[in-house]
Structures are given as C-alpha cells and as structure tokens.
Amino acid sequence: MLHNNKLNSKNQKKLLPIKRQESPSLCALCRGTKFLCGKSRCPVIVKYHSRDKVRPLIDTLKIGGSSPPSVFIGRVGYPKVSIGPMIPPVMGDTSLIDTPELWLDRSIDDIVDFRSMLIRGKHNVDVYNVESSNKIVEYTRELALSKNSVFSEAVFEKKPRGKIAFYDEVQPHGPSAPLRKFDISNPKYEQHVEKAFYDTDLKARDAVFNLYKDGVKVSKIQRAFSVGAFGVKKYRRFVPTRWSITAVDSTVGETLMKKTKTYPRINEYRVYYHNQFDNRWAVLMMPSEWQYELIEAWYPNTTWNPYGRTISIFNSYEFYKGRKTYAEIGGCYYSARLAVNESLNKERRQAGALVLREAHPGYIMPIGVWNVRESVRQALKKPYRKFDTLDQALVFISQKMDIPLQRWIRNSAVLKNRLYQKRLEDF
Numbered sequence: 001m002l003h004n005n006k007l008n009s010k011n012q013k014k015l016l017p018i019k020r021q022e023s024p025s026l027c028a029l030c031r032g033t034k035f036l037c038g039k040s041r042c043p044v045i046v047k048y049h050s051r052d053k054v055r056p057l058i059d060t061l062k063i064g065g066s067s068p069p070s071v072f073i074g075r076v077g078y079p080k081v082s083i084g085p086m087i088p089p090v091m092g093d094t095s096l097i098d099t100p101e102l103w104l105d106r107s108i109d110d111i112v113d114f115r116s117m118l119i120r121g122k123h124n125v126d127v128y129n130v131e132s133s134n135k136i137v138e139y140t141r142e143l144a145l146s147k148n149s150v151f152s153e154a155v156f157e158k159k160p161r162g163k164i165a166f167y168d169e170v171q172p173h174g175p176s177a178p179l180r181k182f183d184i185s186n187p188k189y190e191q192h193v194e195k196a197f198y199d200t201d202l203k204a205r206d207a208v209f210n211l212y213k214d215g216v217k218v219s220k221i222q223r224a225f226s227v228g229a230f231g232v233k234k235y236r237r238f239v240p241t242r243w244s245i246t247a248v249d250s251t252v253g254e255t256l257m258k259k260t261k262t263y264p265r266i267n268e269y270r271v272y273y274h275n276q277f278d279n280r281w282a283v284l285m286m287p288s289e290w291q292y293e294l295i296e297a298w299y300p301n302t303t304w305n306p307y308g309r310t311i312s313i314f315n316s317y318e319f320y321k322g323r324k325t326y327a328e329i330g331g332c333y334y335s336a337r338l339a340v341n342e343s344l345n346k347e348r349r350q351a352g353a354l355v356l357r358e359a360h361p362g363y364i365m366p367i368g369v370w371n372v373r374e375s376v377r378q379a380l381k382k383p384y385r386k387f388d389t390l391d392q393a394l395v396f397i398s399q400k401m402d403i404p405l406q407r408w409i410r411n412s413a414v415l416k417n418r419l420y421q422k423r424l425e426d427f
Contacts, residue, residue: 104374
C-alpha cells in the first residue's frame with residue numbers, strides 16, 4: 001500500500017482545506033462519543049471490543065483450536081525472521097477467518113472480530129532454512145499447505161500479548177507470543193499445492209500461475225508461497241507474508257497481462273462502479289492498447305491520511321511496455337492489475353484501464369490489500385455503462401465520484417496521454 005515517502009510524491013495534490021478541530025489529543029477529548037477525528041465510527045472502540053472478547057480465551061500459556069489454516073512469516077530482522085501458526089481458541093470449520101475472497105459481504109467490524117481471534121506463535125529461523133528438521137518449522141509448513149482447518153496446539157514461552165495488528169497489505173491478526181512447542185493433527189494437503197510442492201524442478205513463477213489456472217484461491221497460493229513451498233529446491237526460502245502477497249498478485253497479473261496484449265481491443269468506453277467499506281471504485285476501460293493506472297484518493301482521517309487537512313492523491317501507472325520499478329503505490333497496484341487482466345482474459349479482449357479509488361472516512365482502519373483485489377473484481381463483475389466517447393465516460397465518472405474531474409485528470413498519466421497526445425487515427 002502507501003509508504004511514508006509517498007507524502008513527498010509529485011503526484012500528491014491538494015483540494016480545498018477541510019476544517020478539523022485541533023487538540024493535543026483528540027482521542028482523550030472525544031472518548032469515542034464526539035467523533036472529533038472526522039471518522040464515522042471510532043476505530044479505538046472497534047479494536048477494544050474485539051480485543052475484549054478474546055482476552056479471557058488467551059490468558060494462558062497453552063492454546064488449542066482449529067487453525068483456518070493460517071501462518072505468518074515476519075519481515076523484521078530479515079533474513080532472520082519469525083515464523084509460526086495463527087490459531088484461534090475455537091474449534092470447528094474456521095476457514096472463513098483466513099479466506100479474504102469471502103469477506104466482501106462482511107463489515108469491517110466483522111473482519112476485525114474474527115481476525116482478532118488469531119493468536120500468532122513466533123519462532124525465529126533463517127529464511128534459507130526451509131528444510132529444517134525442527135518440528136515448529138515442519139508443522140508451520142504443513143499447516144500452510146493444508147486444504148481445510150487443522151486442529152493445532154501451541155505452548156508459549158509467555159502469555160500472548162499485544163494489540164490487534166493492522167497492516168497495509170496483510171490481513172489483521174491478534175496478539176502474539178514466542179513458541180515453546182507447536183503440534184498439529186492430521187493435515188490434509190490441497191492436492192494441486194501438494195503437487196507443486198513436491199516438484200522441486202518447477203520454477204516458482206510457473207507453480208504460482210499453474211495453481212491459479214487450476215482454480216486455487218489466490219490467498220491459498222500466497223500462504224504456501226510464504227513458507228517456501230514452490231520453486232527449484234535450492235532456491236526455496238521463507239518469504240515474509242506481506243512480500244508473498246504482492247509477489248503472487250504481481251506474478252499472476254503479469255502473466256495474464258502478456259495474454260491480454262494478444263487479444264483484439266474492445267470497441268467502446270466502459271465504466272464499472274462499486275462502493276465497498278466506504279471506498280468508491282470506478283474502473284474505466286478504453287478501446288486502446290494495454291495501459292494501466294491506479295489512482296488512490298485518501299480523504300482526511302482515513303488510514304493513510306490520518307492527520308491531513310486535504311485529500312491526498314497518489315498514482316502509479318504503466319503503458320504498453322510495462323514498468324521496470326516497483327509501483328509507488330505499493331501492493332495495491334498489483335492487486336488491482338491482477339483483477340483487471342483477469343476480467344479482460346475472460347473476455348479475450350485488450351483495453352486501456354484506469355482504476356480510481358476514493359477512500360472516505362468510513363474506511364476507519366486498514367484490513368489488507370486483498371480489499372483492493374476483491375473490490376476491483378467485484379466492480380468488474382457488475383454490468384458496465386457503455387459510451388461512445390471518452391468525454392461521455394468521464395462525465396459519468398464525475399457523477400459517481402466526489403472529487404472533481406479535473407483533479408483526476410491532473411493526477412493521471414494515462415488520461416493526460418489519452419486526452420492530449422495526438423495519434424495516427426487523429427489525422
């Protein structure tokens with residue numbers, strides 16, 4: 001998602017100032033009742049209630065429950081990182097807790113509630129030591145490859161502590177503690193993942209896309225990728241969870257994009273629209289060669305613009321030849337690109353694509369980059385509005401989004417190229 005260095009980006013633009021009451025501590029003055037921060041709900045209270053529900057269940061050195069399955073690979077200290085399971089103190093089918101593809105019909109409160117139950121166990125390893133005989137390493141890998149929920153039991157060095165952890169790219173999880181012992185019972189591998197795991201001559205890129213073609217959910221591929229389950233044997237290693245998410249989104253999207261470029265172009269302008277978690281999404285498809293851009297507009301008092309008085313706008317883009325550097329916007333760029341190419345491949349068409357996102361104050365906390373992929377997927381499944389000209393399409397977008405059209409154009413490399421660059425067909 002967004003990084004701190006983006007605050008100085010040339011792409012950041014300002015709209016009219018939005019007044020906000022100043023205070024050394026808005027939270028102390030508000031206490032969840034006055035909404036002085038501008039959010040529609042208090043994120044502190046949402047997190048507190050979720051933590052309060054799970055606290056009595058984790059006040060112990062030993063936890064048993066059905067892992068969705070879920071694992072987490074940290075990045076702090078790389079190449080020495082902490083790995084381990086995430087276990088809820090409940091039994092039964094918990095698969096929903098770690099399947100973000102099923103979360104779009106849930107509220108942010110729901111997501112925080114069931115993710116806060118996931119207690120993270122931590123065991124330090126070298127990322128290259130994927131073949132370790134250590135049982136914690138072995139069982140963590142087996143858990144990541146499992147198809148269904150697996151009964152897991154963890155003994156900790158100390159009682160799990162810490163706040164609910166929220167990240168820009170990774171789904172939230174609950175408290176954590178160092179592992180002393182970890183055990184699982186009768187894991188059953190997902191058959192396609194198992195086949196890729198045992199093929200130690202298959203390149204990781206090929207394994208990832210083959211699994212995607214076989215219908216394995218992206219989130220499951222990302223989980224297995226993080227424990228070094230794919231690739232030529234001597235190159236396998238643990239991959240921090242947030243890196244594995246972007247790596248899989250990027251790999252699948254790039255492979256699909258190569259196919260997109262071989263298809264005939266669409267013959268009209270299309271606009272798709274979706275509103276989710278107080279994020280407004282507009283996707284513009286244009287009858288052109290492949291080009292792609294994601295523009296995100298963050299209102300004040302949202303996740304990545306918490307203290308600003310104006311709307312912050314950021315963009316990343318590529319034209320037909322692609323881009324060589326990592327997207328300024330981060331993992332969201334690759335998640336949305338996957339969704340766009342997925343839709344175009346199903347139709348066997350090529351187009352230029354512009355994805356616009358308005359994040360309004362109701363988006364009170366980060367819940368992971370999956371939100372981008374699944375929201376754009378959802379938008380592209382809906383009926384679209386068809387237009388003969390770009391001007392008509394842009395007018396329709398201006399009716400759906402709050403930010404003035406000229407602001408979008410000013411921040412868009414693709415739109416400026418389309419509107420102001422002369423083409424052969426213009427003569």
